[in-house]
Amino acid sequence: MMNQKVRWGILGAGRIAGQFARGLAACESGVLTAIGSRSQAKADAFGDEHGIPRRHGSYEALVADGDVDAIYVATPHPMHHPNALLVLRAGKALLCEKPFTVNASQAREVVAAARRAGVFCMEAMWSRFLPSVRQAADLVRQGAIGEVRMIQADFGFRTAVDPEGRLFRPELAGGGLLDVGIYPLSLAAMILGRPQAATGFAQLGSTGVDEQAAFVVKFPGDTLALCATGVRTATPHEATILGADGQIRLTSPWWKGSSLIVSRGGTVETLKPEIVGNGYNYQADEVARCIAAGRTESDVMPLDETVALIETMDQLRAQWHLRYPME
Numbered sequence: 154m155m156n157q158k159v160r161w162g163i164l165g166a167g168r169i170a171g172q173f174a175r176g177l178a179a180c181e182s183g184v185l186t187a188i189g190s191r192s193q194a195k196a197d198a199f200g201d202e203h204g205i206p207r208r209h210g211s212y213e214a215l216v217a218d219g220d221v222d223a224i225y226v227a228t229p230h231p232m233h234h235p236n237a238l239l240v241l242r243a244g245k246a247l248l249c250e251k252p253f254t255v256n257a258s259q260a261r262e263v264v265a266a267a268r269r270a271g272v273f274c275m276e277a278m279w280s281r282f283l284p285s286v287r288q289a290a291d292l293v294r295q296g297a298i299g300e301v302r303m304i305q306a307d308f309g310f311r312t313a314v315d316p317e318g319r320l321f322r323p324e325l326a327g328g329g330l331l332d333v334g335i336y337p338l339s340l341a342a343m344i345l346g347r348p349q350a351a352t353g354f355a356q357l358g359s360t361g362v363d364e365q366a367a368f369v370v371k372f373p374g375d376t377l378a379l380c381a382t383g384v385r386t387a388t389p390h391e392a393t394i395l396g397a398d399g400q401i402r403l404t405s406p407w408w409k410g411s412s413l414i415v416s417r418g419g420t421v422e423t424l425k426p427e428i429v430g431n432g433y434n435y436q437a438d439e440v441a442r443c444i445a446a447g448r449t450e451s452d453v454m455p456l457d458e459t460v461a462l463i464e465t466m467d468q469l470r471a472q473w474h475l476r477y478p479m480e
């Protein structure tokens with residue numbers, strides 16, 4: 154077991170940062186030591202709310218904090234690239250929110266910087282580390298449903314169009330695919346391997362971002378994933394792994410931990426893996442495990458896979474003529 158807790162800093166005091174802070178409170182492998190915000194007042198308020206001792210009024214001051222081992226980047230998508238580079242240049246371990254970056258060229262640059270610096274780096278695809286998702290992957294590996302043929306998965310919700318909001322602003326790389334479409338895509342890759350090609354359709358809304366999309370991805374061995382996403386369309390939030398000898402259904406909402414329904418050979422079994430904390434703690438445990446083992450990458454969420462998934466999203470966006478202003 155770990156004998157030293159990872160001392161965490163959070164970069165950006167927004168909504169998901171608060172969730173991660175609550176996750177860390179349920180985590181034995183790490184402790185939340187510092188918060189960095191562009192505003193000292195915001196850092197102080199976040200620090201008060203979550204009981205964080207060290208509060209910094211700039212991201213630069215956070216990454217320079219000698220009492221911090223690892224930094225979780227929780228800013229909007231386009232800031233991940235500069236913020237990740239800032240963290241890596243300071244020699245700190247990095248856990249960067251999904252999508253890791255807006256496009257693959259940014260992702261390759263961050264990955265190269267991490268490898269040059271020799272520090273730990275991982276995309277915060279937290280769902281991969283949930284007990285239910287881990288158990289589904291283990292069952293597949295053990296051959297519980299035979300050879301996997303296809304995955305159906307979705308993550309879409311319906312919210313009001315807000316031209317000023319993060320989800321609808323092209324300058325913040327808004328739209329469904331990068332925000333939540335990445336979840337079914339990443340789940341499929343976790344089971345099927347690196348994507349080989351993708352095709353699909355999207356409906357672009359009044360602000361120019363994808364409000365809903367459906368896409369198919371081809372994986373090695375002609376295995377397939379059928380995915381749906383959106384910020385203007387609520388989907389079932391289910392995932393089903395279809396094998397030659399059975400199926401595993403991750404019930405709704407699969408991406409934050411749920412039951413598994415395993416159907417095979419005429420039997421149906423429901424498994425309910427226990428979940429501790431709010432779920433964001435499991436990715437922090439993975440970072441701690443890797444750091445303790447002297448590893449710079451997770452084999453559950455490897456960096457080359459992160460890049461491959463963003464390449465796939467680039468491919469889909471090219472088909473949809475969806476380019477962001479910063480590209």
Ligand SMILES: NC(=O)c1ccc[n+]([C@@H]2O[C@H](COP(=O)([O-])OP(=O)(O)OC[C@H]3O[C@@H](n4cnc5c(N)ncnc54)[C@H](OP(=O)(O)O)[C@@H]3O)[C@@H](O)[C@H]2O)c1
Pocket residue numbers: 165166167168169170189190191192195196227228229230232250251252277279319331332
């Ligand atoms: N894993 C998950 O379940 C999950 C859920 C939601 C979101 N996310 C990801 O987390 C990231 C942040 O999402 P969020 O919903 O937490 O966003 P948010 O509430 O808007 O917070 C983002 C924070 O980033 C900082 N920031 C830096 N530059 C900014 C800019 N130009 N405009 C706005 N904020 C800026 C701000 O913090 P300061 O003012 O303190 O500097 C802001 O509070 C996104 O990439 C999203 O994909 C993940």
